Amino acid sequence: MKKWVKSSLLVIIASLTVLLIAACNDSEELQTVKVGEVTRSIFYAPQYVAITQGFFEEEGLNIELSTVAGGDKTMTALLSGGIDIALVGSETSIYVSAQGANDPIKNFAQLTQTDGTFLVAREEIEDFSWDMLNGSTFLGQRKGGMPQMAGEFVLKKHGIDPQEDLELIQNIDFANISTAFASGTGDFVQLFEPTASVFEQEGIGHIVASFGTESGHLPYTVFMAKDSFMKEDPETIEKFTRALKKAQDFVYEASATEVAEAIQPYFEDTDVELIATVVERYREQESFAKDPILDEEEWNNLQDIMDEAGELPKRMDYNELVDTTFAEKVLE
Incomplete structure (x- = not known):
């Protein structure tokens, strides 16, 4: 191998070594x-x-x-x-x-x-109003969690008593709420994204209102x-x-x-x-x-x-x- 080729290889190896050491040092500094x-x-x-x-x-x-x-x-x-x-x-x-x-x-x-949840209805509703939940079966979120509290707050804001005016289901684990609704449980459900949008795409449900907009900052x-x-x-x-x-x-x-x-x-x-x-x-x-x-x-x-x-x-x-x-x- 010619001398200049060996020298070039040594330079390349040395450069790579310096880069690797620098990268390691940067990683250690984080x-x-x-x-x-x-x-x-x-x-x-x-x-x-x-x-x-x-x-x-x-x-x-x-x-x-x-x-x-x-x-x-x-x-x-x-x-x-x-x-x-x-x-x-x-x-x-x-x-x-x-x-x-x-x-x-x-x-x-x-x-x-x-709040990051949306109200999803089983059927498409052109002119939605909150009083449509009266007498319905509503799949809410876990009791004591912020989504459920915000959900109840919004319902009461619109004159709906969650315990008296509808059938409130809130004993289903968070991970299984969407599955329960997709399987036929409930008329309305409170869902996070992207599940709410996925349901719209698949025709399982339709977003009709936002709990985030209704509950404020x-x-x-x-x-x-x-x-x-x-x-x-x-x-x-x-x-x-x-x-x-x-x-x-x-x-x-x-x-x-x-x-x-x-x-x-x-x-x-x-x-x-x-x-x-x-x-x-x-x-x-x-x-x-x-x-x-x-x-x-x-x-x-x-x-x-x-x-x-x-x-x-x-x-x-x-x-x-x-x-x-x-x-x-x-x-x-």
């Missing part, structure tokens, strides 16, 4: 943050955008995401140290605090600001952490919140198709066009929070809804369980 989401949902689009578009990496964070089914299990994982940050409904922080937790849970960045899904974690590592919380804000901007500024393509790795079995339809529906009713700040009016609305449903253990002061310090810094 701080791993364990995040537990209460479910996998297009409703949480900004979170997935922040991961796939590299917004967390830009802040030096490596997100280790896991799905922990159920609010109670998600909070158990957070309290036990199994995860650093939880993405779950704010009502769970109220439940935990009411039990006298030694290490308070703080809500620090809001992801969604409305509230801290529906929020990132929260233990107070001790936030005090010990405030920089991580700030970096996390900054990455989230970048993703929130992306979700509203990019096209629905671009958002759908960005999050499809988390929904491989769902068609991009369907994901885009769902994203657009949630954007139109502003379900995705436009910034991470959870304001006091939203917090009070949440507690009013919980109180109306008979699920509020006691009213919690906004300043005790909400910390907007990091969100405010990000917006400066």
Whole structure:
């Protein structure tokens, strides 16, 4: 082999070695943050955008995401140290605090600001009105969960007593509600996306109303952490919140198709066009929070809804369980 060929090979090998070492160093520099989401949902689009578009990496964070089914299990994982940050409904922080937790849970960045469910009717209804639910069989969500509380709040808002004016079914597991309706149970059902849109496509049901539009703004899904974690590592919380804000901007500024393509790795079995339809529906009713700040009016609305449903253990002061310090810094 000629001398110049050997030299070239040595240069190439040396260059590749440097690149590999640099890549390893970059990987080592990223701080791993364990995040537990209460479910996998297009409703949480900004979170997935922040991961796939590299917004967390830009802040030096490596997100280790896991799905922990159920609010109670998600909070158990957070309290036990199994995860650093939880993405779950704010009502769970109220439940935990009411039990006298030694290490308070703080809500620090809001992801969604409305209920994410839709009212689906078995038959297509051109001129829907809520009083059509009187005397019907309604498949609601799990008792004590935010979807069910928001659902009951909306029904009462329209003069319907969930316990007296219709047959309310709420003893079916979350994962089986859609199957029960598809099998013939109920006249109306309260569903999350993309199931509601899939049912429309398949002719199983028809979306007739939005619980999110009807129930108003509230801290529906929020990132929260233990107070001790936030005090010990405030920089991580700030970096996390900054990455989230970048993703929130992306979700509203990019096209629905671009958002759908960005999050499809988390929904491989769902068609991009369907994901885009769902994203657009949630954007139109502003379900995705436009910034991470959870304001006091939203917090009070949440507690009013919980109180109306008979699920509020006691009213919690906004300043005790909400910390907007990091969100405010990000917006400066």
